[in-house]
Amino acid sequence: MAKFSYSTPQGSGGAGATASIEKATSIHDRSIGAIISETRDLSAEQVEQILAYQREKGVRFGEAAIALGLASADDVLMALAEQFHYPYAPEERRKLSPELVALNQPFSHQAEAFRAIRTQVMMRVFGEGESPRRALAVVSPNSGDGKTFFAANLAITLAQLGGRTLLVDADLRGPRQHMVFNIENSAGLSSILSGRLESQVIQQIQGVPSLFVLPVGVVAPNPLELIERPAFGLLLRELTAKFDHVIVDTPAAVYGADASVIAARCGAALVIARKNASRIGALQDLVEILAETPAKMAGVIMNEY
Known part of the structure; x- marks a missing residue:
């Protein structure tokens, strides 16, 4: 692992407003669970299985999905990067660079x-x-x-x-x-x-x-x-x-x-x-x-x- 040290020289709204907000919400505002579910094309039954494990063990959705073999650590990192608008290279790009x-x-x-x-x-x-x-x-x-x-x-x-x-x-x-x-x-x-x-x-x-x-x-x-x-x-x-x-x-x-x-x-x-x-x-x-x-x-x- 590379390590570095450095030194330096010296109103109203109601339903209509709610609908507008929902429409303006981007893909990046989705939950980690939603992103992983879409990436892995998980079924409703698999998602419920992950949620049940999550409740039982008190862990995050991504951790539960990894533990059950329904997602990889890379899937979770990709989801985090997408949610927080942070560029993250897919696996094939990482091999090239x-x-x-x-x-x-x-x-x-x-x-x-x-x-x-x-x-x-x-x-x-x-x-x-x-x-x-x-x-x-x-x-x-x-x-x-x-x-x-x-x-x-x-x-x-x-x-x-x-x-x-x-x-x-x-x-x-x-x-x-x-x-x-x-x-x-x-x-x-x-x-x-x-x-x-x-x-x-x-x-x-x-x-x-x-x-x-x-x-x-x-x-x-x-x-x-x-x-x-x-x-x-x-x-x-x-x-x-x-x-x-x-x-x-x-x-x-x-x-x-x-x-x-x-x-x-x-x-x-x-x-x-x-x-x-x-x-x-x-x-x-x-x-x-x-x-x-x-x-x-x-x-x-x-x-x-």
């Missing part, structure tokens, strides 16, 4: 850690009244620190709040977000920065209505030159105006200046290090380099998985 723990296991301790970090990020980067609006660059000293994994799950937790969230894969040296989300990667950021017109480069993520991903597209031979061009800064300003939250994945600092350049364009940076793997010297060097850029340091995350 196993790294997306905030979507696959939204009620786990690991997902809760991401939500705790989301709270800090919301206060330090995406707070109301912040001007100009910032994007958040997720950076790390070395490859394998969990930067891509972290950026993806942070973006999911931000989208789960309901605000339009965009995850930009700006790792033009070793892109992975398209694999993490299992999406098309024929066109993307590199196409835009090189001046090629492409349609639908930003893709909405199935099952998370507020989440969008801009993949890298074709890996370019001149990644640093592309992000140093004015077009990248102009693009980020446009994206931060259109989305509530913009998270940007970056190449590891060991590959060059890409990460610091991207952080400067974004306006904020969050550093990821991996426990028992990241070298203290490399981490300190990265923090010092970022301190010399216009980027606001949001904090340092120690990835313990």
Whole structure:
């Protein structure tokens, strides 16, 4: 299980009204029992069997259904997610994208850690009244620190709040977000920065209505030159105006200046290090380099998985 610790730098109405209310009630306002019954296509007799067990044992409907073998734990989690308007990936999607723990296991301790970090990020980067609006660059000293994994799950937790969230894969040296989300990667950021017109480069993520991903597209031979061009800064300003939250994945600092350049364009940076793997010297060097850029340091995350 991945664990994270973080540090930061300094009238009337009657029947007619009742009918209107009932008509306005959405599918999300149904009980857990009703959702599970519909999902499993339970008969009236099976529902009564569950209710009888529930009364006898003093447990919840979902627990009773699981105990009787009439529903699975996954059915209950899906019902909870639907009732509380919380995106939760179906089983087939979880197999395709196993790294997306905030979507696959939204009620786990690991997902809760991401939500705790989301709270800090919301206060330090995406707070109301912040001007100009910032994007958040997720950076790390070395490859394998969990930067891509972290950026993806942070973006999911931000989208789960309901605000339009965009995850930009700006790792033009070793892109992975398209694999993490299992999406098309024929066109993307590199196409835009090189001046090629492409349609639908930003893709909405199935099952998370507020989440969008801009993949890298074709890996370019001149990644640093592309992000140093004015077009990248102009693009980020446009994206931060259109989305509530913009998270940007970056190449590891060991590959060059890409990460610091991207952080400067974004306006904020969050550093990821991996426990028992990241070298203290490399981490300190990265923090010092970022301190010399216009980027606001949001904090340092120690990835313990």
